[in-house]
Amino acid sequence: MRVLRGRAEDPEADRAVTRTLVEDAREAEEGAVRVWTPHRQVAFGRRDTHAEGYATARTAAADRGFPPRERRVGGRAVAYTGDTVAFARVTPVGDMRVGIDERYEAAERDLLAALDTLGVDARPGEPPDSFCPGSHSIQADGKVVGLAQRVQRGVALTAGICIVAEREAIADVLAAVYDALDQPFDPASVGSVANAGGPSDPNAVVDAIEDALVGGHDARVERLDG
Secondary structure, eight states: OEEEESOOSSHHHHHHHHHHHHHHHHHHTOOEEEEEOOOSEEEEOHHHHTSTTHHHHHHHHHHTTOOEEEOSSSSSOEEEOSSOEEEEEEEEOSOTTSOHHHHHHHHHHHHHHHHHHTTOOOEEOOOTTOSSOOSSEEESSSEEEEEEEEEETTEEEEEEEEOOSOHHHHHHHHHHHHHHHTOOOOGGGBOOTTTTTSOSOHHHHHHHHHHHHHTTSOOEEEETTO
């Protein structure tokens, strides 16, 4: 399994890295994992871009120091502070129509195991009115992890976000963004690893999640910085 570490010099280049990782996995028919801390931003989903208040939401994010971006995977807006952890696991698939639930369940098990090693007693599900609401989330005194999946020819990308210690900053910016989008959001629904008793060091969270997503596979580690 290929394991890619680090982030690119800017958000656009960083997104290109993940796209290339997916394309390479398809061509090589080899699984891949990437766990990292993306640049500070609010990443809007496709549904957000069609909302009447989208322009206002982008301004609200920018005014709070979160450059607005758009993403292909996932639902509603999510925020990264620069210390928020993102993860992606690319799995070769033969039939795009099967395996979606199994991949979600496997990712949830692995992430719960990672959080357990960090001292966090987490469980599947999310509080009401959470950011980027979905049926595949993990909570521990608030939503800590959100998951999404995108299946395309030859590969499936299971990806998501884990909040480490920045719940207040994320709750603040998303409150303004979701208000502009006219979407329900409760700032108190935001959790974090640190708030649930785990470490506040994003590197510790990156390491735990990477280990869990790689599992028992032999890892071929590459770094963006060489």
